[in-house]
Amino acid sequence: MKIKNWDKLTITLLCISGVIILFSFISPYIFTQFTSSIDFTDTGQIGDTFGGIINPFIALSGIILTFLAFYMQIKANQIQVEQFNQTIKNEKDLRLYNDRYNSYHHISLLLTDLEYIINDINEKNIKIKEFIELESQDNLVVNTLFRTPSTHYSKILNIDRLEIYKGFSFFIEYDKEEQLKTYNTLYNLLNFIPEFFKSIYDNYEKYSSNFINTKYIIRNDLNILLDDASQIINLHYNQSKLSPKSELDYLEKPEVQICNGLIKRYYEIIDESYNNNLNIIQETDFNKLSELLKLFIIDALHIRKNIANYDRSIEKLIEKASFIRKNIYDAKQQKNIFVNSLKDEYNKFIEPDKGTLANLKSTKEKIALSLQQFDINKL
Structure with missing residues (x-):
């Protein structure tokens, strides 16, 4: 008074x-x-x-x-x-x-950043979903998991948390316990989400590196197999030159035929990856290569079973072809394990009711609705 x-x-x-x-x-x-x-x-x-x-x-x-x-x-x-x-x-x-x-403007800035983060998460989720769909296919194609920049995650964590907490005290229309719960939920999510995507991308980089290395090893083993097949052909060719018969008789030998067939079909499969201008249009189909090796092994085993004096060199080819097919199978299993693990994490993250994304959206809406009840000119 x-x-x-x-x-x-x-x-x-x-x-x-x-x-x-x-x-x-x-x-x-x-x-x-x-x-x-x-x-x-x-x-x-x-x-x-x-x-x-x-x-x-x-x-x-x-x-x-x-x-x-x-x-x-x-x-x-x-x-x-x-x-x-x-x-x-x-x-x-x-x-x-x-x-x-x-505090009002800090909360407004927070909501703006949250909207950007949610949009960024949706974009990331689209790319992850596309990657999972491609990776789930039965092949050994190297698929790329594209990512988006995550600068707003660090920006939002750099906002003065005390000002945000004050804003919650001023504008969030709940009791003190609910305010604290919403505040903690928000920052737990903001701390978790960048780590979640970092973990996904780190695991992808590790998986991709191992996968590419495995394919490189398989390619090298295939080249060695083809070299060994060529050596068998050359060996029989050199032997035929010492024979009084026609030099072309060696082409009729079963061992030479399956080796020639292996080499010919291999390069046909490789050629499918290029267009007429010799530009790469797709990756090599390892399923076809695996099927080629399977047929080669069947033919080689047939020779070993039915021909008494067969060339024992094909034993080595059978062993190598089997090993390569096993590596192709293991690479597919490695791929399936990774994509299933990624799918599980992704599904939990986007779960409609309890997922991380749903919690973030719910928290953001709760803050936005509370802030809408205040007029900045009447603070």
Whole structure:
């Protein structure tokens, strides 16, 4: 309550003092008019008369004015205290307004970043889903998991968390426990999501590197197998030159036929990866290569079973072809293990009710709805 300089008591005391002082000037006449004579010589000295009559009134007025002076000093002190308290209150209100204003904009910035993050997550999820679909196919094609930049994740974590917490206290329309729960949920999600995608991309990089290395090893083993098959063909060709028969008779030998068939079909499969301009249009089909090796092994085993004096060199080819087919199978298993693991993590992340993305969207909507109830001009 504002303290007034001129309250009723002050005005009353001043009026009383003024009346008493005025009354003191006419009091000698009033108190002597009923005497037998107006002649003051009969009632004493004029000065004594005036002094004796006026002094009590002057003294009373002085007492009242002295009291009034002390009272005014008290009032002045009260006014100073009130002004000091009002200044403190104004500063406190200003700080509170500034805190609410800053917190409002911090929460608004938070919502903007959350919207960007949710959109980025949706884009990441599309790319992961496409990768899973491609990787689930029964082949050894190297698929790329494309990623998007994650700068907003670090930006949002760099926002002053104290200001965000203040914003929750000011604008989130829930009890204290619910505010704290929402705040902790938000930052747990914001800390988890970047780590989640980092883990996915790190695992992908590791898997991709191992997968490419496995394919490289398989290609090398295939080249070695073809070299060994060529050596068998050359060996029989050199032997045929020493024979009185036609040099082309060696082409009729079963061992040479299956080796020639292996080499021919291998390069036919390789050629399918190129167009007429010798530009690569697709990766080599390892399923066809595996099927080629399977047929080669069957033919080689047939030779070993039915021909007494077969070329024992094909034993080595059978062993190598079987080993290559096993590596192709293992590469597919490696691929299936990775894609199934990725699929499980991805499905948990996007689960409609309890998934991480659903929780983030729910938290963001909760904050947005609470903030919409406030007008920045009425903070």
